[in-house]
Amino acid sequence: MSICAYATFYNPEDHDDERDGVLAAWREAGIEGRAEQWDDPTVDWSAYDAVVVRSVWDYLDRRADFLAWARRVERGTKLLNPAAVLESNTDKTYLRELGVPIVPTHWSPERLPYWEEYVVKPAISAGARDTIRTTDRGRAEAHAAALAAAGRVPMIQPYLDMVESEGETSLLYFNRRFSHAVRRTPMLTPGKTGADQVLADPRTPAPDQVELAEKVLAAIPQALLYARIDLVRLPDGSPVVMEIELTEPYLYLRYEPRAFANLATALRELL
Known part of the structure; x- marks a missing residue:
């Protein structure tokens, strides 16, 4: 054994x-x-x-x-x-190297684009830590500048209204094989904090989401026991990558009856 x-x-x-x-x-x-x-x-x-x-x-x-x-x-x-x-x-600057569509991201505290609403966060963070959502361009610039002054790479993105209606879709793969997907509750809606529990419900991903997720996996050469690929849709409906969780993601295993067994099978294959 x-x-x-x-x-x-x-x-x-x-x-x-x-x-x-x-x-x-x-x-x-x-x-x-x-x-x-x-x-x-x-x-x-x-x-x-x-x-x-x-x-x-x-x-x-x-x-x-x-x-x-x-x-x-x-x-x-x-x-x-x-x-x-x-x-x-563990450093989200990997998003720049993926070669697939990602959420529009500005990587400098200077010359911010004019967006209706901003999300500003450090490239090394988790659970919405040190992340703000604001309609104030000046506040977005100040937070990005503070991150940069502390030696941290800022990420400035537009807040996507589609997150409210479509939600984030997380696709779970074990040994590069699709297991299940969930729709995740947005963490930065008013009244929520990063410490709040993220709720989810099972979801069947659309073909264009599966296609994008598999392009992401193809760009990573190493063995992967697990991968959680978080996608959102832009206003034009096209899917983009929000984040790729390959370190310590919550896997939403209870949302799919076969998920625990799927993970165990993948581990056995990689041993």
Whole structure:
């Protein structure tokens, strides 16, 4: 029987509601899984057939330490997703290199385009942290400038009204095979904060969304145990990439009866 680590973080409130289902599905697939705290110095990661990066949700304040850990783990065993993927994916400037349509993005605090409403965020962030939504161009410029002054790359985007009606569509792939999709509740609607729980409902993606998601996957050469590709539509109806989650995404496994088994099958294939 293969033995795999489920890399997580210390959280006394234990918000990871997918872990137990994942470990149960691994057992059914003939894989013994053990949850391990990613920054625990006593863990012998080389004793595992693979280390699966999951709920490492505290890495953001220690990104350099996290990436150094990933490289160390990869020298001793298989890391999923690989360290090179984690390094690229934790800095959203990867969007510039994809070669596929993305949400219009301005990468400098200077000469902002004239949009009705702005979303401004740092390229290295998660969960809407340090992100603002505003109709005030001056405030958008000031926030972008503050990010740049702190050594952070700002991302300035138009707020898309289609997010309210169409929503964000997240397509989930395990070992590059489509598993399921959900429509996600916008995080930046009035009255919400990044700390609010994101709600979702199952969705069948449209053919143009599947086509775009598969172009994204084709642009990434490394092995991918999991990939969550978040898409939105522009006002003209065309789909664009909002974000690609390859590091520690919530996978919405409870929204598809076969999702836990799909993930376990993908892991077994990659071992």
